[in-house]
Amino acid sequence: MPLDTSTYSLALLRLDGRRWNELRRTHAQISTQAAADGSSYLEMGNTKILCSVTGPHEGRASGQRGGANGRAKMEVEINSAAFSGTDRRKIGRGDKRTSEMEHCLREAFGGVVLAHLYPHSTITINLNILSQDGSLLAACINAATLALVDAGIPMTDYLVACTAASSASASAADNASADDPLLDLNALEEQELPFLTVGCLGDSDKVAVCVLETRVRMERVEGMLAVGIEGCKRIKGILDDVVKGYGKRFG
Amino acid sequence: MPPQAALVNLSPAELSFLRSTLSQTPPLRLDVTKGPRDFRSMRAEYDVLPSANGSARIALEDGTEALVGVKAEVEKTPQTPVLGEQDDVDMSNGDEHSDGKGQGQNAWVQVGVDVPGFRDDDALPVFLASMLAESLLASGELKDRLYINRRFHWKLYIDILLLSPPLSYPLGLLSMTTHLALLTTHIPSLKSEKDEDPLFDDDWDAASPLYPKSTSKSSARDKPPVIILAIAVGPNIIFDPAKEELAVADAVLAIACTTSSSSSTGAKIVSIRTIDPPSHLTPPAVPNSMNSATGGTAPDSSAQALTMREMLATSGVWTPPRGGMKRGLVSQVTKMVVEKGGVAEEIIGALAGIETG
Numbered sequence: 001m002p003l004d005t006s007t008y009s010l011a012l013l014r015l016d017g018r019r020w021n022e023l024r025r026t027h028a029q030i031s032t033q034a035a036a037d038g039s040s041y042l043e044m045g046n047t048k049i050l051c052s053v054t055g056p057h058e059g060r061a062s063g064q065r066g067g068a069n070g071r072a073k074m075e076v077e078i079n080s081a082a083f084s085g086t087d088r089r090k091i092g093r094g095d096k097r098t099s100e101m102e103h104c105l106r107e108a109f110g111g112v113v114l115a116h117l118y119p120h121s122t123i124t125i126n127l128n129i130l131s132q133d134g135s136l137l138a139a140c141i142n143a144a145t146l147a148l149v150d151a152g153i154p155m156t157d158y159l160v161a162c163t164a165a166s167s168a169s170a171s172a173a174d175n176a177s178a179d180d181p182l183l184d185l186n187a188l189e190e191q192e193l194p195f196l197t198v199g200c201l202g203d204s205d206k207v208a209v210c211v212l213e214t215r216v217r218m219e220r221v222e223g224m225l226a227v228g229i230e231g232c233k234r235i236k237g238i239l240d241d242v243v244k245g246y247g248k249r250f251g
Numbered sequence: 252m253p254p255q256a257a258l259v260n261l262s263p264a265e266l267s268f269l270r271s272t273l274s275q276t277p278p279l280r281l282d283v284t285k286g287p288r289d290f291r292s293m294r295a296e297y298d299v300l301p302s303a304n305g306s307a308r309i310a311l312e313d314g315t316e317a318l319v320g321v322k323a324e325v326e327k328t329p330q331t332p333v334l335g336e337q338d339d340v341d342m343s344n345g346d347e348h349s350d351g352k353g354q355g356q357n358a359w360v361q362v363g364v365d366v367p368g369f370r371d372d373d374a375l376p377v378f379l380a381s382m383l384a385e386s387l388l389a390s391g392e393l394k395d396r397l398y399i400n401r402r403f404h405w406k407l408y409i410d411i412l413l414l415s416p417p418l419s420y421p422l423g424l425l426s427m428t429t430h431l432a433l434l435t436t437h438i439p440s441l442k443s444e445k446d447e448d449p450l451f452d453d454d455w456d457a458a459s460p461l462y463p464k465s466t467s468k469s470s471a472r473d474k475p476p477v478i479i480l481a482i483a484v485g486p487n488i489i490f491d492p493a494k495e496e497l498a499v500a501d502a503v504l505a506i507a508c509t510t511s512s513s514s515s516t517g518a519k520i521v522s523i524r525t526i527d528p529p530s531h532l533t534p535p536a537v538p539n540s541m542n543s544a545t546g547g548t549a550p551d552s553s554a555q556a557l558t559m560r561e562m563l564a565t566s567g568v569w570t571p572p573r574g575g576m577k578r579g580l581v582s583q584v585t586k587m588v589v590e591k592g593g594v595a596e597e598i599i600g601a602l603a604g605i606e607t608g
Contacts, residue, residue: 035314035415083320
């Protein structure tokens with residue numbers, strides 16, 4: 001363990017000074033790149049993502065140009081910059097974690113985008129991770145949502161995501177308030193606590209994405225999910241303000 | 252030099268028209284508001300990444316965007332065994348190796364270019380990276396500054412990300428972004444002495460810039476080089492060509508320059524290269540005289556076709572240029588770049604203005 005979050009129970013403050021239910025500073029911009037059909041830039045704390053969407057367009061000449069059953073094909077490419085982490089690390093194309101995230105995004109947005117409107121075509125989402133500090137998958141989903149909105153691709157609702165963790169530990173069992181679920185993790189907390197990424201459809205409680213890769217006791221999951229969904233609603237509000245603020249410039 | 256992969260979809264007639272507008276005096280560029288020496292307008296910012304030693308982002312008006320992150324890591328210098336007497340590792344007060352003059356190695360600077368749609372080992376990214384590395388290492392001052400002591404050195408990773416598809420030949424943009432990133436790169440200041448294991452000051456305010464600001468007003472500050480692209484079309488020289496302008500260029504020159512401290516010129520040339528113009532790959536037009544459908548005679552053999560094409564040189568029918576550049580033209584370009592108030596000085600000054608202003 002690189003560090004100890006057991007100090008949480010002392011003052012109920014996390015490593016970066018947040019309370020259990022506070023989001024990091026989330027800032028977003030859309031239409032950042034003139035050359036793309038849709039683009040966005042999203043910061044969740046020190047996690048910074050640049051996303052560009054191309055399409056719907058005729059896919060590459062080789063292979064199937066559109067998806068099956070007269071639906072558009074979603075393509076997701078995640079590129080993690082070598083300087084994004086603390087140490088420089090070049091991540092190749094075939095990295096397992098990256099392709100797993102790509103798959104997750106492809107499946108999630110395949111269900112939200114009204115793909116049947118664009119048969120025989122491809123929608124490409126390109127994500128550039130410029131700086132990573134936890135909640136990577138959640139930030140990728142949020143950035144991709146904004147870029148898809150900017151590209152004018154019809155979706156049923158915003159797909160927003162957030163992470164939540166369980167801070168409960170055996171040592172803090174006597175202090176009931178110390179096993180709060182935590183919202184929106186940074187990289188240090190992610191390394192230490194069991195956490196899940198949850199993605200919701202807009203303001204609703206409908207969960208579209210739920211990724212839990214760490215071991216956690218069953219009875220904690222419900223609390224984590226509830227906090228995560230609550231966080232998604234707040235993020236939806238932030239993203240909605242970004243989109244509306246951008247729309248006002250043309251109003 | 253590998254030719255460019257991305258080509259414009261222009262017909263021979265369009266290419267011919269473009270070429271004739273660019274070769275008249277004064278040349279009429281694709282973007283008619285621009286003169287031959289004007290660059291595309293850009294938005295630039297620096298220090299955009301919290302986890303890098305230096306970073307910069309430049310977006311051009313046509314949507315091409317590049318991001319550069321510079322990271323420095325301490326690395327152990329491999330000790331090569333030498334025959335004969337060896338001087339021991341220096342922990343005492345001798346100060347012969349303290350400045351690192353001539354101690355740097357080219358391998359201490361690593362440049363990586365990432366272009367969307369290209370693999371890492373494709374010709375374009377590899378070629379761009381080696382061009383940029385070559386110009387950075389040419390002066391030898393940068394690698395000497397990476398020397399810590401005889402056992403350790405800084406390894407400088409310059410990662411260049413092209414965020415948009417390469418709409419025009421991106422060398423100039425990448426080089427300007429790298430310039431700005433290096434200008435704002437800081438490395439932690441050293442607390443340990445001599446050949447001890449390096450220990451650094453953890454106060455970022457005490458970090459020293461990789462390219463130190465000059466103390467006196469008279470001597471110009473040492474700056475990283477900038478690569479400037481110039482094309483020749485007929486007698487005209489045009490800087491910062493757009494993609495379509497590259498498609499009709501006779502020759503393309505990439506000139507890397509930096510500020511000069513001593514000479515009377517505004518800048519000095521660090522390296523110069525010609526780049527294979529993509530115009531070689533454009534399809535030639537078929538003139539009426541070679542087209543049997545319009546009353547001409549189609550050539551029987553390729554040799555005959557060649558001689559017939561030879562005679563069309565000035566007729567306005569599009570023939571891809573065969574490359575080559577007159578020596579006079581090369582010297583004219585270099586003069587325009589390095590002279591006082593020339594293109595290089597203008598660009599370096601503008602980029603310095605972003606950092607200070």
